[in-house]
Every structure is written in structure tokens, then in C-alpha cells.
Amino acid sequence: MEGTLFVDSSGLLGHCWGSGNRLLVYSRPECVKPGSAQAAPIHEVRCGGVFMSCNEFTRRLAKTSFDIFCAIQKNTDPERCFTFSMQYRAALAVCSQEILQFLKLYGEADEAKIMHMTAQYDLIQRLELIWHLAELVFIQAFPSGHLAYNLCSWFHVQSQEAADDARILIEKASGPQAPQLDSRVRAEEDTRFWPTVLSLVLQARPHEAASVLALHSHANSRGLRSLRQLLIAMPIASHTRSKGSWNKCGAAFSQAWNYWQSECNRRLSSGEFEHAGGDPESARGMKLILSILAGVPSVWEDPMIVEATGGSQAWYFRFVSFLFYTDQLVTVDGLSGQLDRWLSNNAIPDPESGLDKVVDILVTNIFRLDFQSFFYAASERLVDNWWFVAHFTNLLHRAYPDVLFCSTNTSMPSKMEENDYQLSVTRHSGSHCAPLLPDYFLVAYVEALASDTSLLSIALGYLDYCETGRQRQSTLLLIHANPVSTRATNWFVGQANSRGLHSTSEQLCRVAARRLIPLVFQEDYPQSLSSFLPSCAALGWALAARDYCVVNRLAEQTLARDDGLHTDVATTCPRLSIEIAEMAAIVLGFFSDQTCADPSSAKPTSQLAKESNKLCFSPELAFLVRYAELQQCFNDGDASSAVDRVIDLLVTSSGSSSSVSSMGPPAKSCLSFGGCSRISLRLRFRLLAEIRHLLGKHCIRRDQVELLIAALIDLRCDFQASLDGHSDKLSTVLSRLHVLLARELASTFLSSNSAGTVGSLPSEMANQA
Structure with a gap:
């Protein structure tokens, strides 16, 4: 952990881990004064490096x-x-x-x-x-001769103050208001004048320095004209291609440079700059510039040069200027030796x-x-x-x-x-x-x-x-995906899938599913979660993770939550029927997508069959699949298959392996009486209510009506045993349904085609479903 954490708090502290490597430290609510605007502030602590303190x-x-x-x-x-x-x-x-x-x-x-x-x-x-x-x-x-000049260009780019000041001075002198200025105001009296000229010389910009010197009030004096001539005539090895003065020969350049620098030494020693410029500051500035041009070793610690290069800490700028004026043909291999030469006379200051x-x-x-x-x-x-x-x-x-x-x-x-x-x-x-x-x-x-x-x-x-x-x-995806929202988890899963990290994707889905399990298994189902349906979300994540143990547990828990037609169930979970329908649709839709996917990306049939077999071990999940197929039959307008599905769910054993015989289009099932101990009374009543809108439309066969009546009789007996006859309203509803089924059975005897095939369901029936 980097550094020490100080938290302003008068009481005890709590902490919890946030997403990623983050520790959230906060004042406990019982230790914070009520009504405080700074109640329970959260302090974020990160483990490891942070990218530039992100902003x-x-x-x-x-x-x-x-x-x-x-x-x-x-x-x-x-x-x-x-x-x-x-x-x-x-x-x-x-x-x-x-x-x-x-x-x-x-x-x-x-x-x-x-x-x-x-x-x-x-x-x-x-x-x-x-x-x-x-x-x-x-x-x-x-190449040889270009490195030193480019290092001075580095100095020029990283220290733009001299270039900016030079532009300001030139614009000020050449502006439209310049003639109206007092003739006694001179350019060299500006505090920026000599530091600017000196910096441009140190940055190997002789022509720019000469342009600023031309603004001097004594620019036409002998000393200033001589200095400007030397600056303009300075040989620069990297400019040989354009100038063509010494061709490509390094010896020719060295000869030209030595001649030019000897001329600088001669003029410096001649004393012609002792009183040049009309004032002592100008004379000192000109002599200092000429000493730089002549390569005098003792000049580099002059206070004016130190200030012009950005202070004592910017020794490296003075070093590249020293390099240019003492060994302009230096190569990369010679830099280390030149640095030792510089440090022997000029120590690096304390930082x-x-x-x-x-x-x-x-x-x-x-x-x-x-x-x-x-x-x-x-x-x-x-x-x-x-x-x-x-x-x-x-x-x-x-x-x-x-x-x-x-x-x-x-x-x-x-x-x-x-x-x-x-x-x-x-x-x-x-x-x-x-x-x-x-x-x-x-x-x-x-x-x-x-x-x-x-x-x-x-x-x-x-x-x-x-x-x-x-x-x-x-590792990054797994660390930062817990805990996060559903939208963020989808993003993490998408990132894993796009990179072919399928095992990581399944692990992310598994973490998301198991994070929702405590909400699903709560004894008291909160009203605030009735629209959230955590069981459906957990089921979707578990299916995506191929975590079939969790899938089976979710199906079992959802169906077991409804033990009968008691009022406490309707109060604690008002959306139970919708929850079951949505869970069933999720299961069926998941495997339908697996089957109907593009053959190039789909899994082999044997693997799909293996996954389907894992689901068959759960009777509750088998019921959900059949229930989803029932809803699909209603949506397709296939009344006969829909009634077959209802009968199958009512009278067949929900734990038999044949109850999930296919994951594809619904087909007729083998109808045989069996125990329905795993299906609650409420669900059996709901299944019978599913076909109520079909009665009287002559779309149900005689054998189907007989099986429905038998299932209804079993249901009424179970209601009487479980409710002890305390619900007259429910008994009345079941009696009316029994009468409707009896009428439907009688109509099949009177119909001439009661044993024939049944026509397709009208389109409006699908809407009623």
C-alpha cells in the first residue's frame, strides 16, 4: 500500500472492498452525529500504482x-x-x-x-x-555533425520562452505604433532583451539572435555589426546540404569551424567590445556572447548563462550548448566522454x-x-x-x-x-x-x-x-467484475468472449448468478423485488455459465415457494406466476438458441444433448421446459398441442426422463397417469385455467376432455384435503370449471367430427392466451 492513510473521524471506522483493488474506509453510522452534512464520508484507498492520479x-x-x-x-x-x-x-x-x-x-x-x-x-x-x-x-x-545541433534544438523546443520573447520584441519594434513611441525608449532597456539574445545563441539559433540584436539602438555601431556578422557566418554542420560551403567532407567543416572560432577569439581579445553598445550592460552581454562563440571553457558557470538556461537545475541545457560550441561533430558514442569532460569542471547541483x-x-x-x-x-x-x-x-x-x-x-x-x-x-x-x-x-x-x-x-x-x-x-476481468451491476457484467462477459476467453466468460456468469442466489432463497420475498425477479436473472446467468447445479436449485426453489392456495404466498410474492412463466421461457429459449444457431459457431449435437441430459435430472426444471412449450403452443395457435401439454403437466410424473424429451418444437407426449407430488396445487389450478378460454369453441378432442376432467377431480380432492373446506370461493370456481368441462364433453358426443382432427385455432384465440 502506497503511503499512509489519514482519515478525519471522531469515532470507529468501517471498511469494505470495492470493485478492483480498492478499499473503502468510512465512519460507522452510529458514530456520526445526526444531521451532519459530512455524515459517513467514504475514503478510497487503492492498492498498487495508480495511473498519474487519474483525472x-x-x-x-x-x-x-x-x-x-x-x-x-x-x-x-x-x-x-x-x-x-x-x-x-x-x-x-x-x-x-x-x-x-x-x-x-x-x-x-x-x-x-x-x-x-x-x-x-x-x-x-x-x-x-x-x-x-x-x-x-x-x-x-x-550522422556526424547533426547530433549536437539537434540537441540544441531539443533545448529550443523544451524552452520556448526565448522564442516567444524574441517575437514580442520584434513585433513591438516593427508595429504601427512604433514611430509614435518616445525616441528615448530603447529596445535594449527591456529586461527581456539580453536574456533573449543569450538564450537564442545557446540554442544554436544565430540568425534569430542577430535579428533581435538589430533592434539595439546602437545596432550600426562597429561592435554590434561585428557581432551580427559573426553570428550570421557561423558554420553549422547540419546545414551543409543547403549552404554547400564545405561539401560533405568533415575535415573541410572542421577547417571552416576552426577558422570562424579563431576569428571570434581574435575579436574578443582585441578589446573592441570593451565599451561597445553605449552602456555597460550591452558591453557585458556582447562579451559574454562572444566568449560562448569562441568556446571559452570558463564561461559556462556565468550567472547570466545559468539564468538563460532555466536555472542551476537545468544543467543539461548548458551541457548541450557546450557540446555544440566545443565539438559540433560529436557522435552518439562520444557523448559519454563529453559528459565526463563537462562534469570534471561543472558539477551537477543538488536537486x-x-x-x-x-x-x-x-x-x-x-x-x-x-x-x-x-x-x-x-x-x-x-x-x-x-x-x-x-x-x-x-x-x-x-x-x-x-x-x-x-x-x-x-x-x-x-x-x-x-x-x-x-x-x-x-x-x-x-x-x-x-x-x-x-x-x-x-x-x-x-x-x-x-x-x-x-x-x-x-x-x-x-x-x-x-x-x-x-x-x-x-485475472483483470474476474477482479473487477465483482461486485458490479448487470450491465457491467454484460460488458465484462462481452470483453471475455471477444478475446476467446470462454472459460473466463462462464466464470463471470457463475459469479453473477451466485451473487443473486441469497435474494432468491430468502424466506420473506420483499415487495420491492417483485419487479426485479432475481430468480430469473440468476437463472439466466447460471445457464450462460453452464452451472446446472444452480439452475436445478433455482427451479426447485421457485416451484417449492408455492405450497398451495394460501394467502401468504400471494402477499409475499405477487408475481410468482409471472416469475415461473419467465423462468420457463428463459430455459427453453436458451436451448432453442443453441440449437438454431449458425452451424459454423454452434456446439456439436452430442454436447448439446449432454447438456440437455444434465437438466433432465431435475423434475422441477423439466416442468418449466414443458410449461414454456405450452406457452409457445398458445403463441403459435396450435390448440391441440397446447391441450396435450397441459394434460402432460397435470397427470404425468414431472420427474420422469421423458418429460423433457426434446428441446425443439413441441410434440405429442405419452400420456399416462402418474403422481404429481412435485407440482403445487396453485400451479395445477393455473394449468387448468390456461385452457378455459378454449372451452365451447369445439377445438378440444373427447379424449383430451376426459383426461382434463380426471385431473380436475384429483385437484378438487387435494384442495379439500389441504384446505379442510375453509375456502368456499375456490370450491365454487372449481365447480364452474367442472361444469364447463362436462358441457365440452357432451358437445364432443353431439359433434359429427368429434373423433377427427381439430382445426387450427383462430387468430384471436392466441391474443386471448
Whole structure:
């Protein structure tokens, strides 16, 4: 657990686990004063790393980064990795700018939030700085003469204040209101003038620096003209293609550079800048710039240079300027030696904060081209922010697969099918290859992402490209799916199925079903749950999980809840009949979908038969299936088959294996008298009431009427025995039904076609059903 948790509470505390790795700590209700506006506050504690203390800005960064990551995995051209690296940097820049805009607009917001967002802004800015430098040194392959200039360009990009100030000074001097300004107001009197010129020189922007110097009131004096000429004539190796002054020969460039720098030394030692510029500050600024151009070693600790490069903590900016003016043809292999040369005369200052210390360590490792120390330090020091090390190691591995010495396979694996996982494990264990280092960091980042449920889908997407991602996907889904809502469980199941994790999908459904079981088995069925029907929801999840033990228990419990026609049953569960009908429809519909599914994706017939046989062990479930078939007959307008189903449910043993003879279209059953001890009186009465609307329409055969009358007589006897004759109303209802059946039997004798086949039921009868 990271850090120490302090909870402001005057009483005892309670706790419970939330979804994911979250501990919810709260004040117990009995310890909170009544009427308090802050009653029982909940404090959330997360175990493990959290992705940048997630907020709306870092969430957008995570989503943008994932899109770039997916594009990298699909890319087959290593040379395009530089483009993807720029996209990562752009995502960091956008995130930092959004946070900065928020701080400007909501500066009077909660002080704690402002401090938090300010820290986030500083962190993301430093991440962009480190990423940009690592991109130049680790990923881009610069020829001799280009590295030093591009490092100064890194300084220029990461410190835009000088460019902004230069633009302001030039616009101010060339604006339409400039002629009306007092002639005594001079550009060099602006406090930004000399720091801007000095910064542009340190950033290897000589032409921009000369443009700002041209604004000086003594710009046409000998000293300033001489300095501007030197700046414009500065040889830059990376510009040789456009200038064509020294062709492609490094020796020719060195000769030109040595000549130019010797000229700077000559003019500096000649003393012509001692009193140049018309004021002491201008003279000092010009001499300092000329000392930089001449490569004087002792000039780099000058306070003006330290201030122009961002303070003492930004020593790395001074180092790249030193590199440009002392060894412009340096290569990547020579950076470490140049760093030792710099540190021998200029020590790294003590860091002002922990973040400054991390930046110093990482920048030093980059300049030394020490991959191992760089990634170790990044993973150790940025433990709460795996974003950087996860994405950069993956990008570097895609650009140069041999750098990390991870695996002989140069391409990251794409999505694998479930059957391919064992083959993958066998292949890697046999070749003695250690897990990919990028995968290790990626998994750590995924765990941090998963701490925010809104980013869980992105976390699962990253694992699609990890060799061991399937096991971790299953673990993440199971951890975060309990406890959640039904809609969220559907989402988790869909995520598992889309990745071929069928066993995980069934396990998620099993967890959802068993979470609802306590509601189903409550002795007192709450009125508030009458519209929720937890038994139906639990049954659906149990069927999806193939948990047939739970399916059978649910069917048994639902049918056993109705022991007769007692009033307490109707009070505690007013929707019992609807519940039974819906449960029956769920069971029949589930197996109908299995049978009628597309042959390419359906299970083999033998497996469906095996699953159906498991259900036949439950008499209650067999009754539900028959009941669902009865409702289907009514919907189809098949009166004869519907009556056969009613008789089957009334007079056959509900525990016989033949009671669920098929899962397909209803068919005639073998009708034989048997015990109905598992079917309650209320359900038997409901079954007889199902065919009441058919009486008098001459659509019931004589043998069917005789069996219905026999079942009704058994039902009346059971009612008399169980109710002891206390319900005259029920007896009257049964007597009327008996009279209707007797009339129907008499009509079959009078009808000429009573023994023939029965016509189809009118369409309006289906609506009445």
C-alpha cells in the first residue's frame, strides 16, 4: 500500500472492498452525529500504482496513447518509429497545455486540487523533456555533425520562452505604433532583451539572435555589426546540404569551424567590445556572447548563462550548448566522454525536489547511452507512472529489436486464439527465452490503468499484444467484475468472449448468478423485488455459465415457494406466476438458441444433448421446459398441442426422463397417469385455467376432455384435503370449471367430427392466451 492513510473521524471506522483493488474506509453510522452534512464520508484507498492520479486530462492521454500504441503494433517499417515517437510527444504536450489552461482559468479553485494539478503539469512536462532527449539519442540515427545541433534544438523546443520573447520584441519594434513611441525608449532597456539574445545563441539559433540584436539602438555601431556578422557566418554542420560551403567532407567543416572560432577569439581579445553598445550592460552581454562563440571553457558557470538556461537545475541545457560550441561533430558514442569532460569542471547541483533528482539520473543515463540503467531508473523512480517506461521500451523494441536482448522474435505477437496459448508457452519455455522486457513494463502500466475502471477496456487492449496477456486479461476481468451491476457484467462477459476467453466468460456468469442466489432463497420475498425477479436473472446467468447445479436449485426453489392456495404466498410474492412463466421461457429459449444457431459457431449435437441430459435430472426444471412449450403452443395457435401439454403437466410424473424429451418444437407426449407430488396445487389450478378460454369453441378432442376432467377431480380432492373446506370461493370456481368441462364433453358426443382432427385455432384465440 502506497503511503499512509489519514482519515478525519471522531469515532470507529468501517471498511469494505470495492470493485478492483480498492478499499473503502468510512465512519460507522452510529458514530456520526445526526444531521451532519459530512455524515459517513467514504475514503478510497487503492492498492498498487495508480495511473498519474487519474483525472480527465490523463485519461485523454491514456486513450490517445493507446491509439498510437496500436498503430505501432501494426507497423512493419522500423523507420516510421520516429514518427510514432513524435506522436507520443505531441500527446504529452497537449496534455500539459490542457492542464496549464485549466490552471489559468480556475486559479481560484480548491487549493489542494490546484497543487495537485500543478504537480501533474510539472511531471508531464518533465516526461516530455526526457522522452524528446531519449528519442534523439536512442532512436534517431544522426550522422556526424547533426547530433549536437539537434540537441540544441531539443533545448529550443523544451524552452520556448526565448522564442516567444524574441517575437514580442520584434513585433513591438516593427508595429504601427512604433514611430509614435518616445525616441528615448530603447529596445535594449527591456529586461527581456539580453536574456533573449543569450538564450537564442545557446540554442544554436544565430540568425534569430542577430535579428533581435538589430533592434539595439546602437545596432550600426562597429561592435554590434561585428557581432551580427559573426553570428550570421557561423558554420553549422547540419546545414551543409543547403549552404554547400564545405561539401560533405568533415575535415573541410572542421577547417571552416576552426577558422570562424579563431576569428571570434581574435575579436574578443582585441578589446573592441570593451565599451561597445553605449552602456555597460550591452558591453557585458556582447562579451559574454562572444566568449560562448569562441568556446571559452570558463564561461559556462556565468550567472547570466545559468539564468538563460532555466536555472542551476537545468544543467543539461548548458551541457548541450557546450557540446555544440566545443565539438559540433560529436557522435552518439562520444557523448559519454563529453559528459565526463563537462562534469570534471561543472558539477551537477543538488536537486531541489525528488522530481529534479529523477530527471538528473535519467538524463545522465541517456547521455551515457546506458539503456539498462535508464530503464531501471525509470521503472524504479517513476513507479507511480509506468506510462513512460512502458511506451518507450515498446517503441524502442519495435525500432531496434536487438537493443533490449529480449527475444529472437523481432515482431510483437498480435492477438492469439485461446488454443494458441499453450503452444506459445511451450515454445518460449523450450527456447529458454526470458519474458520480454517491454511486456514486463507494459503489464505494470496495465495494472495501473486498471485501477481506474473507466480505463479497463484500454488496459485489456494493451494485453492483447503481450505474450502472457491472456492470463492477465482473465485475472483483470474476474477482479473487477465483482461486485458490479448487470450491465457491467454484460460488458465484462462481452470483453471475455471477444478475446476467446470462454472459460473466463462462464466464470463471470457463475459469479453473477451466485451473487443473486441469497435474494432468491430468502424466506420473506420483499415487495420491492417483485419487479426485479432475481430468480430469473440468476437463472439466466447460471445457464450462460453452464452451472446446472444452480439452475436445478433455482427451479426447485421457485416451484417449492408455492405450497398451495394460501394467502401468504400471494402477499409475499405477487408475481410468482409471472416469475415461473419467465423462468420457463428463459430455459427453453436458451436451448432453442443453441440449437438454431449458425452451424459454423454452434456446439456439436452430442454436447448439446449432454447438456440437455444434465437438466433432465431435475423434475422441477423439466416442468418449466414443458410449461414454456405450452406457452409457445398458445403463441403459435396450435390448440391441440397446447391441450396435450397441459394434460402432460397435470397427470404425468414431472420427474420422469421423458418429460423433457426434446428441446425443439413441441410434440405429442405419452400420456399416462402418474403422481404429481412435485407440482403445487396453485400451479395445477393455473394449468387448468390456461385452457378455459378454449372451452365451447369445439377445438378440444373427447379424449383430451376426459383426461382434463380426471385431473380436475384429483385437484378438487387435494384442495379439500389441504384446505379442510375453509375456502368456499375456490370450491365454487372449481365447480364452474367442472361444469364447463362436462358441457365440452357432451358437445364432443353431439359433434359429427368429434373423433377427427381439430382445426387450427383462430387468430384471436392466441391474443386471448
